[in-house]
Amino acid sequence: MKILHTADLHLGRQFNGLALDADHQTVLDQIVDATLSHKPDVLIIAGDIFDRASPPATAVRQFNEFVTRIAQESAAALVMIAGNHDSGDRIGAMSIMTDRRRALIRGPLHPDETPLILNDVHGPVAISALPFAYEYAARECYQDETIAQPEHVIRAQIASARRHLPDGARWVIVSHAFVAGVRTSEGERSLVRAGGIEAVSPRVFEGAHYVALGHIHRPQTAGANHIRYSGAPLAFGFDEAGDEKSMCIVDLGPDGIAEIETIPFVPLRSARVLRGLLDDLLNAAPSDDIIKVVLTDETPRIDPMKRLREIYPNACQLTYSRDDRTVSATLSQIVESKAARPIDVIGDFLLQVRGNGLDSSELPLVASALHELKQQETAA
Template identity: 60%
Template sequence: MRILHTADLHLGRQFVGLALDEDHAAVLDQIIDVVGTQSVDVLVIAGDVFDRAAPSETAVRQFNRFLQRVTRETAAAVVMIAGNHDSGDRIGSMAVMPDISRALIRGPVEADERPLLVKDEHGLVAFSALPFSYEHAARACFGNTALETPEHVLSAQVAAARRNVPEGARWVITAHAFVAGGTSGETERPLAKVGGIETVSHEIFDGAAYVALGHLHRPQSVGLPHIRYSGSPLAFGFDEAGAQKSMVLVDLRADRADTTLIPFTPVRGVRVLKGRHAELLLADSSTDIVKAVLTDEAPVIDAMKRLREVFPNACALVYERDERQLKRAGTFTRPVAAAEPIDVVGGFLQLVRDEPMSDREREIVIARLQDLGQKEDAA
């Protein structure tokens, strides 16, 4: 069985004030092209379809046209979930498709999570779609007030899905989460309250043949090779300048999942250019989205205006000397994200004994941190 794994479209998003509608249209076209040319059986979209819970009409129409084309132009089934940027109800309303045998779309969390069953030459494949859910909604859904962390919520979802997987079926899970060990960037929104533990263990997915993840914008595997993030199809911050974005083509065989990264070709690249202002003006003109780091010691008159004559989509400009001064003063150009407590403990253990935290140690630390959180809530 052939699966195409994508995620984190963030339709409607802007890049420092620049609209990305045409950029998104191009990557949606490329997804449909791959679904057709690679004979994909199931298209997976692992959350954050839209950039906000109340997306613009333009973004909604763009995605509706995309789903219509998938249905009309290909034979692929669609598995899709809501991410933390989405409205679960809005994504759930898209579950009404012309052929329900070809779709599994989950917006709100469900206590009785039933899979989409697809058959190939090796037998049944069960697709479980586990949408992102905050703790309060999961408590109401599962009737369990002890769900206090993203790991608790996802564990409850996986357990509910596992009960409905037929005996002997290969199991594919789609989820939107921060799995421990993953590499994040500047543009992901935290999944837990301030000071809370947002990461989950890859061991939650025990028994799955492939796990299609969303949330982290960099393509990567976490924990095990078959647990993967496809990453976002576009770069949304300058920390991803020059990064190769891709979708994951998964060949699910009888005993393993083979993956191939298929690169996206963006309409506009994202670049950071460094040099003297006069030197940058001599570069070839480009529509790429650009941040300029000027090495000039003196301020340049109309620096951005003149730069945009060569790079019309330049949207950020800083002086290297200013950044040096900020570093010497011990400050940064943006707030530094607070480290997760579990990561602080893990880093300390790595430092003092030169080996990572074991799974058992991780369980003990998480339990103690949860005890502390409950005592703080009760105080």
């Protein structure tokens, strides 16, 4: 069984005020090309199709045209879920008239998580599509008032999905979550409303042969080789400058072990950070990339951004390195800015006192301890 896994399209998003419609079209075309050339049995989009619950009409049309091409030009099935940026009802509405043998589109939660069943020469593959939902919606859906964290939501979804697995089927889970121990970026919105523990343990996906994740924008594994974020096709912040974006081709063998190949995206415009003296940057080769400029001039220059945009029309941020040297974040500032995420406060504290934050072995332990503290606070 061959799977093409992508996520976090964020159609309709802008980059520091710059429209990304053409950039999105470029990566959508590359997904179609990969579908046609690699001939996967199923295309998975693991949430955040749109950047907001009410996307612009141009983004909706762009996605509709993309799905039409997948349906008409390929034989691939389509599995996709709502992410935390999406409207679950909007995504769910796309499933009303679809062929249930070829598509599984999940928006709102449902108490019965029935999979899409596909077959190859080795037998059935069950694909469970678990859309993102906040805790209050999960408590109502599953009639369980103990659901208090994102991990509880996913556990309830997986318990429901597990009841519908055919005997002997290989199992693929599609989810939109923050798994402990992964590298984040500035473009991801927190999955908790205010406070609480956002991270989930990779152990919640026990029994799955492949887990296709969305939410984290950098492509990476999450605790095991078969639990994977495809990452976003585009960079949405300068902290991702230089990162290679990709989609995943996954082959499931007869025993369910996944062989994974990444297919790099080739962006229309890259996000780059240029550092140097203004005069040197003005004499460099022109570029249409999305640019952040860090000037190393010791004194302010007159209209630097206006002059730079003659060479770099998509320059959208400018700082001076001398200003960066004067910024020294204190621990109190860190706590104030990240008070909504206790696990980040702990990581930043460790970064201050020992030079590195939480590593992959420490994150699950800290998340578990915070979870226990939260339960004690709730019970008090």
